[in-house]
Amino acid sequence: MNPLAKLDQLDLEPAAKTEVAALIQSLIEQAERDAKIIQAKDAVINAKDVKIAALTHELAYYKRIRFSTKSEALAPLQRDVFEETWNTDISAIEAEVEQLQDDQPCATVARPKRLRAGRQPLPPHLPRIEHRHEPEFCTCGQCGKDLVKIGEDISEQLDVEPAKFFVHRHIRPQYACRACETITAAPIPPAVIDGGMAAVGLLTWMLIGKFLDHLPLYRLEQIAARDGVSLSRSTLADWVGRLGVALQPLAERLAWHLRQRSSLHADETPVPQLDPGNGKTKKAYLWAYRSNDLQPGPKIIIFDYQAGRSGRHAQQFLQDWQGHLVVDDYGGYKALFAATRAHPETQYILESCIELACWAHARRKFFDLFQTSQSPVAQEALNRIAELYTNEAEGRDMTADARQRLRIEKSLPVLTNLHDWLQQTRLTAAPNSATAKAIDYSLKRWAALMRYAETGDLPIDNNPVENSIRPIALGKKNWLFAGSERAGQRAAVIQTLLGTAKLNGLDPAAWLKDTLEKLPAWPNNRIDELLPFAAPD
Template identity: 35%
Template structure:
């Protein structure tokens, strides 16, 4: 090789050296890329390890020599077990099972049971009594409400009078407003599917067909449509909305045997405490258009790209979510602990300011003043730190991703300082979505796109009831009883937040 190089001209020798240098640079670049890829994959593995929750399910095969089930214990073992149970019952009976007594609710009715000593008490005088109370319940009480309307005829024979039948939720149907409210609350608040409710009716010897219960549910939800339409209209006019979305399986699908992936788009108005669920078959840019198409004001969202189109509107001030930014840095703890912990410590300080404002019950002007004094310097410090560190941080590393997430949304993350009414994060709307996840585990899917939208109505009002600490059953029963007779101009009086002010 050396002899061959000696015979080359100077120009050819320079070409060989240049070619070799290019190959070395290429290999160096490839090696650097592989190192970055390795670090990225390593960080991903570490993150997935942190995300894993609990132990894996154990699987085992039975011993082939084990006695087959069922089997019966011998008589001696049965006798020993019975004696053990007897001793356990005696122990439980005598053992004090609490350190203190919880106060019983004062609003509950009381059923008194008087107990006198056995035997002849004629020669004895009662000198006092001891009172013991316990909280008890019985299954839901079903009863028949029978309307008996008497007819009156004029003595001169010129007419007959009869009282009008009160407005009913389902005309000529048998369910009352209380029963319908119970079915809806059980399904959409307690996540009890209709087929399980049917089983509960059967235990009370009330035989109902599945189609009957489904029809009742559909009809009751249909009655709520005017109130929901008013909620949609009012939500569009709010000046501050938090938005998020969550998936829902729907049986309507172009593919046979498959479920369609639809989405609930959820809009929370923090100042009024209202929540609107709106169903859409898609997660695309057009999905939030019915609500956000003409929206003006503050819009707070996570980092989903669809919201960016609306955030660019000159009439919208976009707010990002510090909780999402914090989660990104939490994922990076196993990638670069020192940088991740520094970011998390600064974010923690921002939330400490919010806690001071909340515990001090400050008004909006005071909150804004407090944030500008305490939070703004923290945000400036963090912004400078990210700007300096992001240049020397691998972009594909988890900490690099966390920095890029915050850096790209820095103005939106800082925008909550504009007004003391604004929230630091999007958590309230996420809290409103959580019940949907529980529902999905129980009834799995909606039967159709129309059914999913009907469910969006009741989910909206259930979420508002929860935010305003209103008994959902009582509100729903009252609303079903009155929504058909109320003046349309006063329909907002039926909102859950106004229910507390209604004199029953």
């Protein structure tokens, strides 16, 4: 009922009736305004509820993708990039949901509890800067009595300062002898670049930035310029060239040590090289040779830059080396395994290299087949190969003798059954089909695929050297090409030293700085002491 119409039924004086009518009208208008405000707020809340629900769904989708990725769904570098993107997107979505819920205390969507892993303690070797936060008053805010310290709540935050440029000023007082008219002064400490203005710390920063962080020299030039330091690219390039020559003997010595091992990994990756005559780039190759982690001794990675992919480059590097070589199916290595030579004493003909095939490559053929066709044959092969890797995981921390017994007991029967199954399955596979090609890849290399399981110190695959090459693939995206063959060889020398330092658990920057300080006055007959090997326990 209209309240103004009911007002006419009341016996009120005209003035009072007018006043009451105005009051009722204002209340009605206020109620209508409040209703519109509430309606608008409801619309905002509903919109936020819809957005929160959408973000929650998107977050679940990203988490499902992120945590359900399979081992070979993407190439290693792609997987690293996508995992970084997924983690960033998940955090951003969670932050958006939290902001919406903070602005909407009465939201109908319950705030999900964030699952956080326990925070890892910050490294104990880092310096600590203490900030003490004392209460504003030393008396109780309730009763006014003195406060008594009962403990401390300590939390830590990690911080960093950008690279600092500073100047070492070397002052050499000159002393004269009046009697014999001679002048005496302290000798100038030897430097890796004689007479240069760069201290060892700056040279280390430059090499680590260029060869470990994959920053071209022009970017290092820009970083220095932001701090008001002028480092021209030509000067930086001059330092890199001189340091490459100074470090060359260390890389050559590492290569000598590597060739003393009885089993090695080998692989190669293409590198664009500038071809000035054509104004384009041509394809060069960075060959990689790595020690076997299952055998004793420091870990070593050697990079050898060559203008092509011919097998003669591997022969030139290995020289007269004998042993087991783990490789993929690239034909350039076949000459190594075909080469024979006479034993100097018995004159018996010996194989120079014995091939070890890579189970990761054999597995990849079946994985690609399964991805494209969901083939039951591929699935069965993958399951059988997985048993081999399960055995390897079980024997990872065993001695070589114990690992050999494990392989003979568990892996050899799996391999025998797998070989029989592959042969039988091949008879039913259509000629030239993808299934036939995947099976043929393993059957043609079966002797080389079997060899590891007869020992306790040979690897199952070539993944260690492929993992060592992976940073090079990342670097190529930044520096685009090698400027010349000499530049590629110089980069290989420095990558060899830094890569070996990383493999042995050393801080490459700390090792390089220490080595550059010692190198100018270091005797050649003690060069092994400078190699990037971890100190023995």
